[in-house]
Amino acid sequence: MRRIVNARVVTPAGIRLGGAVFDERGIIAVEDAPSDRLAPRPEGAETIDAEGAWLVPGGIDPHVHFGGFGDIPIADDFWTGSCGALAGGTTTVMDFCEPARGEDARAVIARRMADASCSAVDYAFHFVLSEQYEDLLADLSCIEDEAGIRDYKLFTVYDNTTLGLDDVRSIFSRLAGDLRRTFLIHAEDAELVACLQDELGDSVDMQYLARTRPDTAEFREVEALHDLVAETGARVCIAHSTCAETVALLDGPLPCGEFLLETCPHYLAFTEDALAGDRGARSTMVPPLRTIADQAALWEAILSGKLSILSTDHCPYHARYKDDATYRTVPCGVDGVQWRMIYAYSEGVVKRGLSMERFVDLTSAAAARFYGMWPRKGCIAPGSDADLVLIDPVGTTTLGMGVSASAIDYSIYEGMELSGRIARVFKGGREVYDGTAVHAEPGSGSFLRR
Ligand SMILES: [Zn+2]
Structure with a gap:
């Protein structure tokens, strides 16, 4: 005791x-x-x-990637990632079960449970409803009743996972009736992004990442999703929100359902200027970094209590996979799981007057409530x-490799x-x-x- x-x-x-x-x-x-x-x-x-x-309360980071997908390995697996999390005050994470093409639900859940068996933090999963979602919806019992997973991740971009708004409407209207279910959504307008990529071609200049994935591509999609929430009553959190227009949707009327925004420390700490120059690739994630005005809008929404959840989308790659890539081949994602809590404390509480109650909401309690873990988690x-x-x-804390407890070999936050x-x-x-x-x-x- x-x-x-x-x-x-x-x-x-x-x-x-x-x-x-x-x-x-x-x-x-x-x-x-x-x-x-x-x-x-x-x-x-x-x-x-x-x-x-x-x-x-121990932090809850409801959006991390500890290993798990893509050809290029993510630097952290569940063991090294969870060591970083613990050193940063995060004791619970949420990661993903993302089926490979043709992989059934039981197989992906078993695969990710095995990946997570070395975790030193408590964990839960979001289940990714991919383009083969009809097959998955036909037998939800193995996801929900057998595995105890009730959170779904939807993407409106990316191969194998792109869902159109009609698909999302169909999923919401079939699943939203059970209020234990939640949705985390990566929202970008896939057509607009593809069109801008075709127009601009490929380049080693990472500023093209920002040009081809502008705030409009995010905002348009999020606005449409907000309408679908109002129509179906779904409980939705928009993953990694980045821009002022998205934040403004929090002021809109919502007759039913739930509509939360999540953002990440990198959108609060850096702007698209970081994409310029030789080292630009090391600051790539999707959606990309935005402007000072967008940062100000995100902070304002955090301070007023409208923006609920701070996650990291921790998805670091070793520098060798980042450098020398083009903006279309670079593996997107940066570190963050070890820095999120102290970043929010320093830049929110100390610098901007965020209350400690709001700090707890932002770093654990709001996620615990939304994802059905409260008051077991996020609560003293x-x-x-x-x-x-x-x-x-x-x-004081100086972020970077000097204190990193995970397997990353560089940090976007180095020296902060x-x-x-x-x-x-x-x-x-x-x-x-x-x-x-x-x-x-x-x-x-x-x-x-x-
Ligand atoms: Zn992510």
Whole structure:
């Protein structure tokens, strides 16, 4: 049993000066008094003096890619990715079961469960409904009842997974009736992107990535999806939202359903200028980086509480696969899982006045609620899992390879200096990060059945 004292605890009922008592089964009590006024605890309870640090729920990153798809290997698998996650205060992730062409649901689920068996963080999956979705919909019981997966990922671009709006409407209208089901959607107008790519041809200049995947391509598709939510009542989160026009949709009326936006730290931290020059390929992801004005709109939506979820879309590739590619062959994706929590703390809370309650929403609670994990996850309350993070507000963190705990060989965030420091991380009541090193065994994470 452990007892954290003298922390500023962020609970659903507000911020308390006190701490928490927990063991491997979960949080036993939340205390709201300074240590000298607390009743003594049983012998053997280890006391940890937080010295005024913030105590927040373990982070939930609901959009990561730890291995799993494409010909070019993603730098992190579930083991190295989860070590990065733990060092950054994230104790739960959501990854993907994406069927290869012709692969049936049971096979892809078994394959991804095997991939994840070395995970040191808890995990859940989004199931990708590909172009063969009719076959999958014919037998959902193996996805939902057998495997306990109720989240679906849809893409409106990409080979093998492109769904038109009619397909999406059909899927929503058949599945939206069960409110436990959620949809995460990659939204870009595939026709517009293809047309711009044909027009501009291929190039080693990565600024073409931004030109051929403009904000309009995202916004048009997201707007159409917003209409489909209103029509069908589906519960939808738009993956990696990037631009001001998309954010503006949050102000539109929504008679039924749920419509959330997710964004990622890289869209808040960098602009399309990073795509220029020799190293531009190292800043490629899809949708691409946008403008300062788009960043401002994303931050405003975060600060006002309208934009709910901060994920990373962590999908790093080693630099050798990025350099020398063209904008059409480059493997798109960057790192982030280790930096998300401290980035949100430094740039949100310290720099922009984001409240700690909103910080918790953004980094864990909103995802926990949307994906059916709350209050087990994303919540400091008796009975919740003892996934806990101490954030030292006085320390600082320099991001990059010097502190990376995962397998990446470069970071888009290299050298970024942030306020605050992830001081200690507990998962399932056990200390998994002590401020310097990760202490976790492969396979110590559990699959979260929902
Ligand atoms: Zn992704």
